[in-house]
Amino acid sequence: MMPSPVSTAVAVKPSATRKRLGSWLIFSAVSLYFLIPLGATFYWSLRGQKDVLGFEAYRKLFADTNFLPAFSESIVNAVATIFISLLIVVPTAYWVTLRLPKLRPVVEFITLLPFVIPGIVLVFGIIRLYSRPPLLLTATYDSSRILLICVYVALSFPYMFRSVDNGLRAIDVRTLTEAAQSLGANWTTILFKVIFPNLRVALLSGALLTFAIVIGELTIALYMAQHTLGPYMANLTRSKVYEPSAMAIVAFAITWAAMGIIDFVGRGSSKHLQMADTE
């Protein structure tokens, strides 16, 4: 029997509602999966004082003379990593898009290597290579730190390259470059006045992802005996009860703040790019 138009219309409604309900169920389940451990950690972090809920663990954490130095060291490492990574990745990705599109898969593969090689393998390889002349970099704390930043730069490549590459694909790099050239612009002007501004969102998201990785990195920093946030937190877990939870919540808040910034800036400035793109 052919259903009448009316009965179809009626039939569609409950199924649509059911679908919505289904989506909400899945969303709730996934949310709980994330939120329960987070909530538990937060709850735990509030129990620093016997029998009262409060921010004692946070106070102790910030009062610990090792925390802030480790924290600031990680932040400086992250900023240095982002800076170096941007200087390497943006011109490379730009040039590959503009002049060597055939090399793109190769570059993409190289930037993916940090995903393929486990951190623990990477760090032992690095220590073996750089712990003897002619490339002796593990001798002092500061030279090790430089080495660590270099490793972080490599670790940031997959995120940075991907973000920048996406950004470059959203604009017609070649034609914009040529338009700027014919108007008299040199390479510096093109990069800073045309390419960078149109990549703002991409650069920011690459930078913030890098930031999050460097702040939380443990394995490599640990084996290179660096006093950054990762090893500090691992140490804390071994010796303290409530502070590690407080620490986790702080790290989580920083990451979320970073995501919020991406989202905020993305909404503001990517609008004209997206619209120009969809045209």
Next chain:
Amino acid sequence: MSYLSISHVTKQFGNTVVVDDFNLEIEKGEFVSFLGPSGCGKTTTLRMVAGFEIPTSGKILLDGADITDKAPNQRNVGMIFQSYALFPNMTVAQNIAFGLSVRKESREMITQRVDEMINLINLEKHATKYPYQLSGGQQQRVSLARALAIHPQVLLLDEPLSALDAKIRVSLRAEIRAIQKKLGITAIFVTHDQEEALSISDRIVVMNVGVMEQVGTPFEVYNFPTTVFSANFVGSLNNASAEVVNPASGFISIDGVQFESAVDLTQRKSGDKVRVAIRPERLSFASEQKKANVVDATIENITFLGSVVRIRVKIGGTKFNMDTFNNPFLDLPKIGAVEQITCSREAVLVLDE
């Protein structure tokens, strides 16, 4: 000496010759179109003038200076792209100002020039808008203003109208031509649309796989094509192979049907194979007093094309299109009827086979 001189320019990509011995002299203020099918090297030639490609051999001189190897940003050449290529992060006014601020012009000068350009393209209301807020036609006008703001020595346009719809295309091409005349700027316009080339150019260069087929005014290129290719590419055309019957009197024969041509055939011999080309609009029904080139034709098909009615006829064994202006009182023959058809001696073009 001419203003822009492209001499013996050849461009190879790997082993493929894309532009082969290109020679062209362009006068100051002239509007020249490159017309040809896809892949014939129009863009490549234009890009060599702009500096985005370096010729494999040959020279390009602009106002007496050799610019063959000069970087694009040292040339003072304006370029308009099919995709507009406006900077998405800048407003209309900022886009137009870009070339001037790169040249470190004073702020007053930039403001004044930008205003002037915005007036020129009639976008006063849109100065602070971003490219995505404009229509395609408006964006292309901004890109024109941006290129003209730096007072380029030559303006290069690579199919600037191809992405626009038909109405805008026609009005914008008239606008481009008017602005070009008003400013007296030298321009090269690339297109594969023959109507576009015919309607706005001072001269047309007809190109075919890397070589120049013909250079001439639209009138010359349309009425006196020198090669089969340019005859076919510019306008629609009937063409048929024929044989020279009498070189001295201009008689040729298409499939046994004799035609008389005004073209000088004295360089050819009787029996030479040639190609004959007749434009559809040059054929007409014969009136009583006509004597030359009156032939019998069978009406095969009649098509209305709006202002024109296209009649397909068969003369001997060869099919021809005949165009006649449409009017409500037109007395059209029946399909299958045999009618007398004629064309003037001048309409019968003889080209090399």
